Amino acid sequence: MVAVFVIAIVAVSYIVSTRIHPLRGCPTCNATGRHFGSVYKTGHRRCRRCAGSGRKDRVGTKVFWGGTNNTGIFPKK
Numbered sequence: 001m002v003a004v005f006v007i008a009i010v011a012v013s014y015i016v017s018t019r020i021h022p023l024r025g026c027p028t029c030n031a032t033g034r035h036f037g038s039v040y041k042t043g044h045r046r047c048r049r050c051a052g053s054g055r056k057d058r059v060g061t062k063v064f065w066g067g068t069n070n071t072g073i074f075p076k077k
């Protein structure tokens, strides 16, 4: 019974945390928003995964809040 209670507390804190901090760093470009070439090291382009923003919605942000389209701004209802 105590375990169920603990899991509920953790779940609620996670849901609240995805509302307060909806974004994570883009894992593809390491949150830089840039993708560098492997031969010409200074050449780069916008990261395709995050469209150059370096930001991605957290999984919980999409699941519980419908996502912010990687902007961190929740759409007005």
Ligand SMILES: [Zn+2]
Residues within 6 Å of the ligand: 026, 027, 028, 029, 030, 031, 032, 033, 034, 047, 048, 049, 050, 051, 052, 053, 054, 055
């Ligand atoms: Zn990226």
